[in-house]
Amino acid sequence: MANLKEIRKRIKTVKNTRKITSAMSRIAGARLARAQNAAKAARPYGERLAEVVAGLMGSLDDGGSLHPLLEKRDNVKRVGLILMTADRGLCGGFNTKANRAAKKFILEQEKQGREVVIITCGKKGNSFLRHAEFDVFRHHDAPTLETVVSSAKAIATEASTMFTAAEDDAEVQRVDRWVLVYNYFKNALTQEIRTAPVLPFPEPEVGEPALSPVFEPEPKKLLEHLLPVALESLLQQAMFNSIAAELAARRMAMDSATDNASELIDDLTLEFNRERQAAITKELMEIIGGAEALKG
Amino acid sequence: MSGSISLQILTPLGSAVPPAEGSKEPRESVEVPGVEVPGLYGELGVLPDHVPFITPVVPGVVRYREGETSERLAVGAGFVEVTEDGRVAIMIERAVRSADVKVAEVTARLKEVTAELDKKTDAIDALEHRKLANEQAWLEAQLRASN
Numbered sequence: 001m002a003n004l005k006e007i008r009k010r011i012k013t014v015k016n017t018r019k020i021t022s023a024m025s026r027i028a029g030a031r032l033a034r035a036q037n038a039a040k041a042a043r044p045y046g047e048r049l050a051e052v053v054a055g056l057m058g059s060l061d062d063g064g065s066l067h068p069l070l071e072k073r074d075n076v077k078r079v080g081l082i083l084m085t086a087d088r089g090l091c092g093g094f095n096t097k098a099n100r101a102a103k104k105f106i107l108e109q110e111k112q113g114r115e116v117v118i119i120t121c122g123k124k125g126n127s128f129l130r131h132a133e134f135d136v137f138r139h140h141d142a143p144t145l146e147t148v149v150s151s152a153k154a155i156a157t158e159a160s161t162m163f164t165a166a167e168d169d170a171e172v173q174r175v176d177r178w179v180l181v182y183n184y185f186k187n188a189l190t191q192e193i194r195t196a197p198v199l200p201f202p203e204p205e206v207g208e209p210a211l212s213p214v215f216e217p218e219p220k221k222l223l224e225h226l227l228p229v230a231l232e233s234l235l236q237q238a239m240f241n242s243i244a245a246e247l248a249a250r251r252m253a254m255d256s257a258t259d260n261a262s263e264l265i266d267d268l269t270l271e272f273n274r275e276r277q278a279a280i281t282k283e284l285m286e287i288i289g290g291a292e293a294l295k296g
Numbered sequence: 297m298s299g300s301i302s303l304q305i306l307t308p309l310g311s312a313v314p315p316a317e318g319s320k321e322p323r324e325s326v327e328v329p330g331v332e333v334p335g336l337y338g339e340l341g342v343l344p345d346h347v348p349f350i351t352p353v354v355p356g357v358v359r360y361r362e363g364e365t366s367e368r369l370a371v372g373a374g375f376v377e378v379t380e381d382g383r384v385a386i387m388i389e390r391a392v393r394s395a396d397v398k399v400a401e402v403t404a405r406l407k408e409v410t411a412e413l414d415k416k417t418d419a420i421d422a423l424e425h426r427k428l429a430n431e432q433a434w435l436e437a438q439l440r441a442s443n
Contacts, residue, residue, distance in 0.1 A: 038309070038310070041309065041310025041311065042308050042309065042310060044304070044306050044310075044311070044324075045306040045307060045308050045310075045387055046308075048304075048306055048377065048385050048387055049375070049387055052350060052375060052377055052387075055350075056350070148308065148309075149308050149309065149389060149390065152308075153389075213347075213348030213349055213350050213377070213378070213379070213380075214347055214348060214349045214350070215349075215350050215351075216335075216336075216337065216349065216350070216351040217336070217337075217351075222350065222351070222352065225336070225352040225375070226352075226375065229373075229374065229375070229387075229389070232308075232389075233308065236308045
């Protein structure tokens with residue numbers, strides 16, 4: 001009989017777990033809709049800004065290569081990595097995949113004799129890299145929809161300060177290249193790890209502007225204002241993607257956890273019934289056996 | 297001469313054009329007879345048939361009239377682009393309607409920030425200083441929009 005009790009207890013536990021996972025899935029689903037809306041609302045800003053940058057750089061003969069944030073360095077000594085993950089787990093392969101990509105990137109760079117400076121955005125990436133005994137230079141918590149702007153600003157400022165530092169600067173380490181690893185939100189079912197260049201600022205594809213607008217101040221000066229903003233916008237887009245991807249991954253993971261729990265409950269119920277029936281049969285046999293013995 | 301321009305106010309958090317009456321969602325754009333924008337070189341007014349034009353925007357107040365109502369928004373730093381076909385896109389890091397400015401909170405914070413700024417004068421705090429100065433400009437812009 002102890003076995004029956006045990007099975008009943010396990011069914012109850014699994015049912016409780018299922019309640020939690022299905023609630024988490026539903027919450028993630030609702031938040032995902034909000035995150036997708038926010039990402040959609042943000043898109044016009046990013047796109048217009050990118051167009052302005054493209055138009056501006058197209059109008060410069062030298063592609064604006066003189067701006068410090070565009071400087072391509074042949075001799076890359078130090079590479080910066082921005083790793084975007086989530087603050088919390090229970091979202092399938094979301095964090096693990098980003099972490100693995102980051103680790104691979106770091107090891108590759110180190111093999112080439114380059115130093116890697118790491119900025120993490122999201123607790124999971126931070127603790128993974130620390131555990132793997134890499135030095136994390138700066139850590140930020142994962143942004144929420146409300147803090148995307150300030151978070152992107154903080155990271156953009158850090159990255160560009162280190163990028164533009166003088167080579168022999170004693171206080172600030174000069175980083176020659178910045179790369180971003182994040183989860184791109186392809187659709188609600190797929191996330192994709194992307195490794196994107198951040199600095200030197202990736203040159204946009206320059207189309208022929210229909211009519212060159214008047215730039216005030218002159219294009220080069222304007223670029224000085226525009227590039228930092230464009231950099232922030234680049235990080236913001238990545239963050240919106242990462243937030244949406246995290247929620248999508250969590251919903252999927254929790255959905256399959258709920259399914260698994262349901263399956264387990266079915267199996268356990270079957271087993272429970274079988275045991276119960278066996279116990280009844282056994283008792284019946286004993287009664288019949290006893291009656292037979294009395295008769296005889 | 298179209299007589300009006302199509303104004304877009306874009307922020308990283310979406311459009312900041314105030315919603316039409318009876319609706320809650322911000323609109324994508326609004327038709328206006330003209331708009332005033334705080335440019336890097338001073339306040340500038342954009343009227344229909346303006347030459348295509350791009351310039352930085354500094355924290356300040358954007359003003360326009362829609363029908364009989366005049367609208368004021370505090371904006372952060374960013375850009376304004378006037379395109380050939382008469383569209384005006386203001387891209388800024390943040391914006392808030394004058395009616396939504398929390399005057400008491402903003403005033404209190406402004407006092408704090410100003411006091412902090414007065415303390416930090418050495419070059420070591422350059423980054424911190426810039427951050428505070430930016431915040432100060434934004435807070436002042438909100439106050440200017442609200443009165």
